[in-house]
Amino acid sequence: MARKTGSHSNITGPRIREAALSLFAKQGFAAVSMRKIASEVGVQAGALYLYTPDKQTLLFDLMQSHMEELFEALEQLPPCEGARAQLEQFARFHIGFHIERPDSVFVAYMELRNLEPGNFAIIEEMRRRYERHLEEIVTRGQAECVFDVADSKIAAMALIAMLTGVNTWYREGGRMTRAEVKDIYAQMALKAVGA
Structure with missing residues (x-):
């Protein structure tokens, strides 16, 4: 099938992904x-099939790309000493990364149920890897006696749920800036683990 006049793979491909993400969200x-x-x-x-074999693959690619971008950004964080500083850094990072991508976050959480089993397993493992990163910070805080939590895994899951919840209410131009939201949530994350 011939491409539509004016269609270029390096332009149309990303536009398809953006449109799909927005519509899915x-x-x-x-x-x-x-x-x-x-x-x-x-x-x-018919032109879509030049860029993706089907809608399931498109959904999976959007979720996988989101997680890959998340890991790339996480790896760019400068090292910091101590679990308390690491948790504060993680909270600010999580808020900052996700607040800029509301559609990606919504799709990544709400459309998991629509992934085929093989695709679901891949995305679920990527999510668990991210959760383990936070759990390791919490476990480190327990070992340093700066966090007081009964279970590091449950604490990590609760923290991620709290931090990700920002996307349900935050609106650009509202009464709080992104920096203020990061400050408040970083302090709430520390209080949640008894720091």
Whole structure:
């Protein structure tokens, strides 16, 4: 199938991904057809298959890319000493990274149920790897006697839920800046582990 006039793979491919992400976030994966994505991008439905074999692969690619970007950004954090400083850094990082990507966060959490089993297993393992990073910080804080939690895994899961919850209410231009939100949540994260 020939490309639509003016269509370029390095332009159309990213536009398809952006349109799919936005539509999945607003309408849900099940309600979005390939035809709807094509219409949003301004190409014929058949043209999408030059970029992705199917809608499931598109969903998986969006989630996998989100997690890969998360790990790349996490690895760029400067090292810091002590679990208390590490938790504060993690909280600020998590808020900052996710607040800039509300659609990706929504899709990554709400559309897991629509992944086929093999794809689900890959994304779930990536999520667990991220959760383990935080759990290691909490465990370190217990060993340093600066955190007081009954179970490091449960504490880590509770912290991630609290931090990710920012995306449900934060709106750019609201009464708080991103920096203020990061400050408040970093302090709440430390209080949540008894620091």
